[in-house]
Amino acid sequence: MAKKGQYVYEYPHPAVTADCVVFGYDGKELKVLLIKRGKEKEASTTAYVGEWALPGGFLDADSDANVAFAASRELKEETGLTIPAGDLHEVASFSEINRDPRERVITIAHYALVKLSEVKAATDAERAEWFSWDAIPALAFDHDKILRVAFSRLKQDIHFQPVGFELLPEIFTMPQLQNLYESILEVKFDRRNFANKMKHFGILEEVDDGTPRRGTRTPIKYRFHKENYDRLKRKGFQLEF
Amino acid sequence: MAKKGQYVYEYPHPAVTADCVVFGYDGKELKVLLIKRGKEKEASTTAYVGEWALPGGFLDADSDANVAFAASRELKEETGLTIPAGDLHEVASFSEINRDPRERVITIAHYALVKLSEVKAATDAERAEWFSWDAIPALAFDHDKILRVAFSRLKQDIHFQPVGFELLPEIFTMPQLQNLYESILEVKFDRRNFANKMKHFGILEEVDDGTPRRGTRTPIKYRFHKENYDRLKRKGFQLEF
DNA sequence: ACAAAAGTGTTAGGCCTACACCCATGA
């Protein structure tokens, strides 16, 4: 962290923060990671103490290699989650002059996708909490706006990038995959059509974990075929819904 | 502009700039507006003097309402072009720690689409020049990277937003429209299929300007049906190519 | 026993693609 002191410039400079919208999926619902704001460490005054907010924090202009790196660092500090800067998707900047009551602050928003089942334990429950997408509390600053924009960005991206690998556990079922898409796109699909479409990409692999399929009530399990998945991701694709 | 003086902060702050990639279309080729860098007014030292660069400049943290506004203001100052902040599409931030040799500078890149025929006259030829997309000179800073990212963003956006209205003159021909799409998407289309697809959106209106169509050699002229165009734009659309 | 969850295949319609000829102009 930057040493507190006196930093002098010839022209006014804004502070820059990096905020993260971390989406997680538990096989049933889309969730978002929020933190409870405590005393500010870096700013001269405090704001929105005790309210829920997106994890994130100030870019250290003297040492953070870039904004995504700052986002990753702050995320680790505030929630315990380790997400490499390369896995953060930039969303947009938010720069309204009065969005922070303390001083001029511009934030660069990012989103990340995590397998909730695998990271829930790593989350620092003291300060951070997972909220269902349709039960988000009031948020500090303009964070509700950021959240909406990040979600709509995810909604867009899902048409061009296979997104399941980052959100689903290694072994998953077709209904889970479908529910994930339905949660993000906020629509309903026909089971048969959805399954066919997905299978045609050639990135799904049936997994036989020994437990015999006792009737149709127990769904078939799949994993992603990593090689095909990565190839598809590199070349991009067009998903019609 | 901010008064020069002493601005003091407890933690290091980066400078923030807003850069603009202005795309224009002359009915034949896609072009980009660049400026020749002169003496810097706002920074303590100069950099890349005499080289070509994207128009843009520093956000005034004390008075610019938001980053897009700063971009619009700087664009006006540097090139003479008036583009409202609302017509600037944000692309991404660029924040590598050493991207500016003078101090830590983070830029928020934007792109804009203009009707070249209508604004060419307004361009301040002393400092700014229009370059064909495939004849871009070497650029200052990381502006070549910004340019590439902005273009790929435009390429994405064109699938979801009708883009012709902003780039084409009021009256245009089908071949011009097709050429525009081919320039941006860097592909070739079949004339008949392209025309049919476009006509099905219901945003094209044939215009009879008196001059009789003397044979097929003189293309049919169209204008956009503004009402339908705006409706389509609001609701978004899915364009397959 | 009944409700809920999951598996499976077919058909019709629409959209995309590919493709060829004619006419008028300008060189």
Add this chain to the structure above:
DNA sequence: TCATGGGTGTAGGCCTAACACTTTTGT
């Protein structure tokens, strides 16, 4: 007169969307 540019329609294939029944398990 020849090359260029522009207008026009159709047929086949693929993808999409709509749709019903059976099985099993859990209550």
